[in-house]
Amino acid sequence: MIRSLPAPLCPLCGTGGDPVHAGLRDFLFAAPGEWSLSRCRDDRCGTLWLDPMPVAEDLHEAYETYMTHVDTDAATSPSRLRRAGHRLMSAYLRARYAPGRSTLSDRLLGPLLYLIPGHRWDADATVFGLKPVPGGRILEVGCGVGAKLEWLEQIGWQAEGLDVDEKVVALARSRKRSVHLGDLFSRRYPDDSFDAIVMSHVIEHVADLSTLMGECHRIMKPGGRLALLTPNADSWGHRRYGAHWMPLDPPRHLHIFTPSSLSGLCERAGFAVERSRTTPRSRGVFLGSRQIARAGRMDFQAPIGLGSRLWMEGMETLEWLRLGVAPLCGEELFTVARKKSAGR
Template identity: 40%
Template sequence: MPTKKDIGKAYLNYYTHEDENIQKPKKRGGVVRRLKRAFSVARNKGYLALKYGAVNGASSLTKLAGLYAYLQPILKSTLDFDAMYLRIRSGAKLLEIGCGSGRQLEIFRKLGWQAEGLDLDPKAVEIASARGLTIHFGSLEEQHFLGRSFDAVVSSHVIEHVHDPVGLLRECGRILKLDGKLVIITPNTSSWGHMWFRSHWLALDPPRHLHLFNSISLRRAAEEAGLKVLRLTSTVRDADGLFRASRDIQRTKRHVWGIRHSLGLRRWSRALQWAEWLLLQVGLDRGEELMMICGPNDENIRHCSR
């Protein structure tokens, strides 16, 4: 395992160094393409308004379009991730740990959160700050945030990168308000993809991933940190991309981010994603990601107040 002193060398060319906010030329297309794009935007906004209370001024017609997303479970998994599975509280304080270049943080802000970000990578912090976002540089412990100061703390694919995951969860619990929520997303070692690709599974990602979890070990880490697990499940979000990347590693020993795969391979990976979704419907914990929602432990709160 890399030491804390050396781990930064593994991130010199990490994907969070890309500024995703750079405007790319848009395909103008015809009337049909524009109508499809307009419907997709309305559908997504409507779903987020219906399920999570997004304060984006969604009209009744937009919400009607949002009902269509409930019929698309793969799309639904992506939209749930955009909201980070949290009911939106307009103006409430949210901290994203490991915000990278700030793409997700901008989504939180548009949804209505008073969102701040935190990252250890100076290049990523530079890119995110250039977007006008509130960004803190360094580890969570180094910020010395006041206790009970955030309504929500979220962290996507970060806990597997840290040397002390229980310590990170404990500090998250300290800064969380008594009615606040902590959301953790991380790869699932019990996933179908890991069983299928074994040592070629993309989410192993050595040497950056220091600790990997299944639902049992992630729950145990949260409980050791003094948190109460409110929900713990696995999802198929972006599983098709992970399947394609893992196949690249299996065949060529490497994966190039952003590569355009063939139509046949994209259809194959999407079929696997649907098969994995079916496994979840029969109660098998085989999704590629774990999603855990925690809150402060009531017993710990009562003990501290005595």
């Protein structure tokens, strides 16, 4: 049983909310409870949040059966297609983000990824769209097995990560990645430690957003960049699937942002937003939401048939086309914000 308390006000701007979804159950990992979401009444914010909100001390229960990070590297012997995909991705990343480290074949092969925009964005999201700073330090909070750290290092960052899951930290270390066990506060980093801090699908799980953002600001060098990926409450998929939209993920996703509410969060913490957009990497969201709509739950382990694979690639392409006319309708928000220098 996860205890909860009424949460009538928007956790981002303090305005009241209206109920949007009720009677939701955990459709991924069967954590106990029935959940409702409210939407901020201020249209400039529009954040969704759990109301009632789980009590912080009970949140661990929502993760008892949670696969924090699927180990995608563990494939026993990668198929030829997977190996080709890996080669294409590394060529693209070096050509785009570290031209000095790229070979002629990287520069010829890499641009092919532009033909499949959702997959190109998978590559961009792997390095959070950040060109390396010479000798620059980057920290990934919630890094899992550290797959992104490896790519960040490949393009020239000095990368380290943090995770609270003991098992994935052990796995990351066995692969010689610089990963620490614990949350951001446990590390007590000195002021102005990092050139960049990145979080992929982390902030929607965090109860105390302003404390987290304040700590990121403190340990960031002036001019350093914060890059965030998180679900977009204003997405086409949310409109299409409503209460079955996979990224609602109750009760683990405590709040779901809109483009403007995420920008507001960054600005209140002392960052200037440089990029705010939505991405077309949505095939997993569409597949999961369709399963939830049909069966009431999603099974991560279930094999994906060829028909479903083609369908989800098609939906992703359709979303990419929609982004041409409605740039904020993607399933995922991507925001980069810079720590303002003193006096600016």
